[in-house]
Amino acid sequence: MDTELLPFSQYLESFKETLKSVFYQRDNIEQFIQKRGFPALVLRDIMAKNPLSVGIPKEYGGRGVIMRECLAMLDAASYESLPLSLTFGINIALFLEPVGKYGSEEARKSIFNRFMTQQNMGGLMITEPDFGSDALSMQTYCEQDGTNYHVKGTKHWQGLTGMADYWLITSRKKLDNGDLARDIDFFVCDVQQSQQRIIVEEYYNNLGLFPIPYGKNKIDVIIPQSYKLIPESSGLNLMMDLLHRSRYQFPGMGMGFIRRMLDEAIAHCKSRMVSGKPLIQLDQVQHQINKIQSAFTVCSAMCARSAAYAGVEKNLSPDAIEANSMKAYVTDLMQMAAQVLTQLKGANGYKAESVSARGIIDSRPFRIFEGSNDMLYTQIFEMVSKLMVRQKNMNLLSFLKGFKLTQQVAERFDSLVDFVITPKMPQRKSVDMGKILSRIVSANHVFMMETKGFRQDLVANCIENLKHEVAMLVSSYQFTSAIQPVEDYKESSSWFHC
Numbered sequence: 001m002d003t004e005l006l007p008f009s010q011y012l013e014s015f016k017e018t019l020k021s022v023f024y025q026r027d028n029i030e031q032f033i034q035k036r037g038f039p040a041l042v043l044r045d046i047m048a049k050n051p052l053s054v055g056i057p058k059e060y061g062g063r064g065v066i067m068r069e070c071l072a073m074l075d076a077a078s079y080e081s082l083p084l085s086l087t088f089g090i091n092i093a094l095f096l097e098p099v100g101k102y103g104s105e106e107a108r109k110s111i112f113n114r115f116m117t118q119q120n121m122g123g124l125m126i127t128e129p130d131f132g133s134d135a136l137s138m139q140t141y142c143e144q145d146g147t148n149y150h151v152k153g154t155k156h157w158q159g160l161t162g163m164a165d166y167w168l169i170t171s172r173k174k175l176d177n178g179d180l181a182r183d184i185d186f187f188v189c190d191v192q193q194s195q196q197r198i199i200v201e202e203y204y205n206n207l208g209l210f211p212i213p214y215g216k217n218k219i220d221v222i223i224p225q226s227y228k229l230i231p232e233s234s235g236l237n238l239m240m241d242l243l244h245r246s247r248y249q250f251p252g253m254g255m256g257f258i259r260r261m262l263d264e265a266i267a268h269c270k271s272r273m274v275s276g277k278p279l280i281q282l283d284q285v286q287h288q289i290n291k292i293q294s295a296f297t298v299c300s301a302m303c304a305r306s307a308a309y310a311g312v313e314k315n316l317s318p319d320a321i322e323a324n325s326m327k328a329y330v331t332d333l334m335q336m337a338a339q340v341l342t343q344l345k346g347a348n349g350y351k352a353e354s355v356s357a358r359g360i361i362d363s364r365p366f367r368i369f370e371g372s373n374d375m376l377y378t379q380i381f382e383m384v385s386k387l388m389v390r391q392k393n394m395n396l397l398s399f400l401k402g403f404k405l406t407q408q409v410a411e412r413f414d415s416l417v418d419f420v421i422t423p424k425m426p427q428r429k430s431v432d433m434g435k436i437l438s439r440i441v442s443a444n445h446v447f448m449m450e451t452k453g454f455r456q457d458l459v460a461n462c463i464e465n466l467k468h469e470v471a472m473l474v475s476s477y478q479f480t481s482a483i484q485p486v487e488d489y490k491e492s493s494s495w496f497h498c
Helices: 008-026 040-047 051-055 067-080 082-102 105-118 235-248 250-271 283-309 320-350 355-367 373-391 396-402 410-417 427-450 456-478
Strands: 122-125 141-145 148-156 166-173 185-190 199-203 215-224
Touching: 008 040, 008 067, 040 051, 051 067, 051 082, 051 105, 067 082, 067 250, 067 283, 082 105, 082 122, 082 166, 082 185, 082 235, 082 250, 082 355, 105 185, 148 166, 148 185, 166 215, 185 215, 185 235, 235 250, 235 320, 250 283, 250 320, 250 355, 283 320, 283 427, 283 456, 320 355, 320 373, 320 427, 373 396, 373 427, 396 410, 410 427, 410 456, 427 456
Parallel strands: 122 166, 141 166
Antiparallel strands: 141 148, 148 215, 166 185, 199 215
């Protein structure tokens, strides 16, 4: 059957059935998920459904790059397998969408044809061994030679290392004096071409996400000029648009995962009997399940917001506050949900094949890659504080009442955030404030979703949970102690001699 002709809802149901078939009938996900890579037949059957067609424009045979559909595919995949959803996320957000938006006609036609007919994959190379999150200091460089570019450097921690057919590679132009330009250039590398082969110098023994290979890549390739992305203004703007759109899609990967944690928690606590009654009747257990259910509601609201706002036609480079809030908070929620489920399941939750134990390990790096959460929370506060200084309004509540991302719910937090902040503070306080802001931004998304018909009891519970979380964060923010680590601590610190 030609899946591109199916209405999306029908296509999505067919895809979900395929996942159930390959993960529970053809093979056993509890066994192979602990091994490196997806089994070949499992991956073959999944990719035969052309799931990446959601990231390809209609004129090239795809489903049209409709953000709602992209998020729904990530949601469906992450319910069964977070590594599979991340594989899709890498392909869609970090390769197909930027190529479709900024690539040349020649590049788009060839690349999208191979994705549709040969189930190719693509990834993004930004991170370098010595520069981590400091992407603007990357040392991979490019030099133009006629109609080609020579790109040379080293990249690492790229998902799909040695597996992807295409790579979107970032570099800086080498100037005549040998220095590297400040701006960033993007090139599409086709590893099937003889002059574009990338050498994998090392495969990393990553702790989780076993089906996705990571490693260290040596870049020394010749790429045609037609495979250089064309920015609307600058390469830095292109990178911000790309990364922010990717962060807007993190809730898609979080959605199915958190819903799976919630379903597992409710099912287990209803069936597990303690002293003659089900576990779910215990107050602490209900509190823990409510935390996962609140995460489900927040993530749902984020997906609704992204679907309506973050399409490829929009330049998202200015939307750092919202994009960072989504990525950082939803990944915190993913880790929390897995930790809670593991605790609720007791000893059974600690089995390596348990969905909760896998969830802890697989969701943990989401808080690190594409911007460490502490860094993103710091950036959120720094950007908001600049706006407050510009408005000459340092009262947090007053500012939030007029801020477009929080104005619908600011009054619900009035007793918690009615205080004056200072723009310069220790980073630990900036992180606290970034977390506070991200929770209130999320509450605004939840409120807006309720106006569109989302069930009110879930919204009410979620808002109360967010208020509780903000109260704890405000307490941490206002705690004045600034303890420092004692680096040379060994002298007079042995308990044995006390």
